[in-house]
């Protein structure tokens with residue numbers, strides 16, 4: 001007899017729904033549509049190099065245009081999928097200055113809003129390096145049946161119902177959490193299904209990888225500089241020097257560190273006085289995943305998830321990963337103010 005031992009993302013979502021007898025399947029439908037959009041973007045990303053081969057690679061602007069097209073494509077696909085789920089009444093994305101309010105009758109009644117970075121690390125596309133999508137799901141605070149407003153999107157990260165990312169890497173994976181563990185699903189291209197491959201993902205308490213754009217070192221705050229030097233020191237007991245790895249796609253750097261143990265740092269610097277990464281659709285979802293896998297997400301002085309966002313595209317300094325490492329960089333920062 002052939003063995004059949006596959007848990008698809010849809011199976012998994014339905015099984016989890018049964019743990020909540022009051023659930024009506026609204027969240028499950030939303031997640032299903034996010035999964036479908038992820039498959040569509042995955043197919044497009046995997047063909048990105050072919051577009052170059054078909055005659056555009058000589059044009060210096062084309063690299064930028066292709067990236068832009070993929071940013072826009074991913075944005076359109078995820079937004080359309082969320083609309084057609086019927087469970088989402090509005091979206092905030094990196095690609096739009098303002099929130100997108102769904103006015104269709106079936107969507108206005110949606111219970112959820114979604115914040116999304118449709119294509120993260122898109123500057124890496126032209127070098128065939130992994131990119132991702134980040135998403136964050138909240139219950140709306142406004143009344144169902146009314147149009148959403150920005151207030152719905154400016155909730156602290158502690159209010160997230162779920163968060164996740166898709167990594168378009170050597171394989172495509174979708175990793176998400178509803179606050180009950182972090183689970184990873186690998187896209188089986190032959191089945192066209194996300195299949196549970198990484199159940200119960202956990203950050204190790206201590207890690208040995210530090211991920212930071214070290215080219216900006218001179219512009220970093222004193223405490224961060226000292227922490228980086230700490231990572232580079234020789235000490236056999238704590239297995240230093242640590243390993244330096246930086247891809248330049250938050251999703252990919254975070255994913256590797258989640259699997260192998262490490263810290264991702266994007267401090268404030270002279271170029272980015274309040275940090276580069278966006279609280280609402282980058283730092284909050286990643287911090288939610290970090291915390292639910294035993295790690296931390298910090299802005300250098302405290303928990304990211306408790307920050308009340310002031311604006312959709314607000315930037316913050318960001319430190320996330322293994323608890324011991326995040327606590328240590330916080331300590332270095334506090335001691336060097």
Ligand code: AHG
Nearest residue numbers: 117119120121122123213248249250
């Ligand atoms: P995005 O492509 O969505 O704008 O995000 C890019 C972000 C993040 O993914 C990455 O970690 C960081 O920018 C890299 O920045 P540097 O090139 O400054 O290191």
Ligand code: MN
Nearest residue numbers: 117119120121
């Ligand atoms: Mn991004």
Ligand code: MN
Nearest residue numbers: 094117119120
């Ligand atoms: Mn992006």
